[in-house]
Amino acid sequence: MTFDTALVVERLPQMLAATRLTLGVSLLAFVLAVLVGLVMAAGRRSRLVPARALSFVYVNVFRGAALYVLVIWLFNGLAVATGILLSALTVGVLALTLLNSAYLAEVFRAAISGVDHGQWEAGNAIGLSRWDVFRRVVAPQAARIAVPATGNHLVDALKDSSILAVIAVPELMFVTNGIAQTTFRPFELYVTAAGIYLAIVFVLSWGLRRLERRLGVSGTRPVAPVV
Amino acid sequence: MGPGEQAETVIDLRGIQKWFDDNHVLRGVDLTVTRGEHVCVFGPSGSGKSTLLRTINLLEEPQRGSVRILGVEYGPGVDGEVGRGRAPAKQLRQHVGMVFQQFNLFPHMTVLDNVAIALRRVRGVDRAEAEERAARQLRRVGLLQKVSAYPSQLSGGQQQRVAIARALVLDPDVMLFDEPTSALDPELVGEVLGAMRDLAETGMTMVVVTHEMGFAREIGDQNVFMDEGVIVEQGGREIYTDSREARTRDFIRAVL
Numbered sequence: 064m065t066f067d068t069a070l071v072v073e074r075l076p077q078m079l080a081a082t083r084l085t086l087g088v089s090l091l092a093f094v095l096a097v098l099v100g101l102v103m104a105a106g107r108r109s110r111l112v113p114a115r116a117l118s119f120v121y122v123n124v125f126r127g128a129a130l131y132v133l134v135i136w137l138f139n140g141l142a143v144a145t146g147i148l149l150s151a152l153t154v155g156v157l158a159l160t161l162l163n164s165a166y167l168a169e170v171f172r173a174a175i176s177g178v179d180h181g182q183w184e185a186g187n188a189i190g191l192s193r194w195d196v197f198r199r200v201v202a203p204q205a206a207r208i209a210v211p212a213t214g215n216h217l218v219d220a221l222k223d224s225s226i227l228a229v230i231a232v233p234e235l236m237f238v239t240n241g242i243a244q245t246t247f248r249p250f251e252l253y254v255t256a257a258g259i260y261l262a263i264v265f266v267l268s269w270g271l272r273r274l275e276r277r278l279g280v281s282g283t284r285p286v287a288p289v290v
Numbered sequence: 291m292g293p294g295e296q297a298e299t300v301i302d303l304r305g306i307q308k309w310f311d312d313n314h315v316l317r318g319v320d321l322t323v324t325r326g327e328h329v330c331v332f333g334p335s336g337s338g339k340s341t342l343l344r345t346i347n348l349l350e351e352p353q354r355g356s357v358r359i360l361g362v363e364y365g366p367g368v369d370g371e372v373g374r375g376r377a378p379a380k381q382l383r384q385h386v387g388m389v390f391q392q393f394n395l396f397p398h399m400t401v402l403d404n405v406a407i408a409l410r411r412v413r414g415v416d417r418a419e420a421e422e423r424a425a426r427q428l429r430r431v432g433l434l435q436k437v438s439a440y441p442s443q444l445s446g447g448q449q450q451r452v453a454i455a456r457a458l459v460l461d462p463d464v465m466l467f468d469e470p471t472s473a474l475d476p477e478l479v480g481e482v483l484g485a486m487r488d489l490a491e492t493g494m495t496m497v498v499v500t501h502e503m504g505f506a507r508e509i510g511d512q513n514v515f516m517d518e519g520v521i522v523e524q525g526g527r528e529i530y531t532d533s534r535e536a537r538t539r540d541f542i543r544a545v546l
């Protein structure tokens with residue numbers, strides 16, 4: 064068998080265009096997942112019982128959901144049950160957000176608990192409000208704890224976005240499937256697709272390592288003052 | 291203080307009771323501290339010294355008892371009757387500074403920011419003035435040269451002195467110390483006790499939980515021996531040489 068380089072070169076622009084959607088969907092879902100994850104983590108720590116209950120249920124339902132099932136159900140099942148019709152793209156972003164936010168809520172909750180209780184006490188003892196203790200004292204330290212695991216979820220969201228091919232979101236995997244079926248050269252095309260995913264993950268990981276270093280996650284160098 | 295002049299009461303605790311679940315940790319403690327007084331609290335491990343100190347600034351909420359600071363009630367009252375009439379803890383902390391055994395400095399902030407943050411966020415002082423006032427407190431504990439260091443770059447003794455400056459910057463009416471030297475290597479104890487001695491000499495009102503009996507004998511105007519959640523004996527410096535209670539004598543003999 065020969066490797067059809069010409070085919071790859073010819074189809075690469077089309078695949079890179081689809082990669083933009085892959086990046087767009089996964090980055091958007093990740094940003095939303097971080098926001099929802101923060102809200103849910105706050106809910107788990109709230110003094111209000113309904114807030115705690117709600118976020119407990121949310122986290123445990125969506126952490127337990129399989130992405131593939133969630134995607135199919137949101138795309139087909141939801142319409143049947145409620146008449147709500149979502150576009151494939153919306154379903155894609157929604158599913159990735161729900162799943163990752165449930166995991167991130169746990170990451171954030173653990174990171175906040177990981178900050179020494181003495182930090183809360185010291186903040187309270189100098190008269191800071193509960194919010195200021197969180198915002199100025201606890202959150203910056205929790206952020207350092209949370210960065211590596213949070214970064215992993217960004218990488219996961221990127222790779223998981225390939226599942227959206229099943230509902231015809233025209234991202235990298237869907238477009239690659241299409242080209243492979245019409246050209247009968249699956250080997251070259253899937254190797255290329257894999258290479259693109261790998262390259263993005265490589266760049267993301269590099270960026271995350273830089274961020275970790277800047278925040279002093281792995282070393283001892285502290286972050287810039289936050290007062 | 292001249293004759294007939296009444297010293298102002300800074301702390302007035304009445305009938306303090308505290309339970310952790312079934313564990314009755316404070317069983318009715320009364321304590322009055324007047325302005326400028328230096329109170330030393332000692333006693334065996336688990337006797338409730340830290341819990342008592344922490345109720346003074348409401349890091350622990352007593353279930354029963356009156357916590358009056360400068361005449362204002364912050365506690366639930368002796369029979370739990372105060373209810374909604376009590377003042378908020380945040381107000382109390384404007385008057386009471388606290389130094390912890392484990393320092394509890396904010397590791398992500400410089401020494402200067404550790405001290406300045408309360409002025410900025412609690413008092414709303416602008417940055418330039420907050421930093422100047424923070425620097426003044428750091429000079430007082432001999433650490434002006436460390437303003438831009440991070441806590442992890444300091445020795446334990448230096449960290450504890452920063453913690454003292456952090457508590458002093460709000461100009462509290464009383465300073466609480468919970469075994470401020472017990473987490474330190476022996477050779478670093480002296481510098482922290484030195485800073486506390488200087489503070490005592492300025493007339494600062496202080497309540498110190500300590501196992502440093504030598505230091506307690508030196509500064510303690512009122513000395514309190516606790517055991518099993520009650521004050522067994524309290525008095526002037528004579529408590530260290532001829533205490534009335536056998537339990538006090540046994541404890542002092544054991545630690546000296």
Ligand SMILES: Nc1ncnc2c1ncn2[C@@H]1O[C@H](COP(=O)(O)OP(=O)(O)OP(=O)(O)O)[C@@H](O)[C@H]1O
Nearest residue numbers: 310313315333334335336337338339340341342469
């Ligand atoms: N947060 C807490 N939750 C449950 N129990 C606690 C808590 N803090 C203290 N206790 C219990 O209260 C009792 C008194 O503790 P406290 O720390 O006040 O003693 P202490 O006199 O300061 O002792 P030490 O000399 O060891 O510091 C102990 O039995 C302790 O186990």
Ligand SMILES: [Mg+2]
Nearest residue numbers: 339340341469
């Ligand atoms: Mg203690």
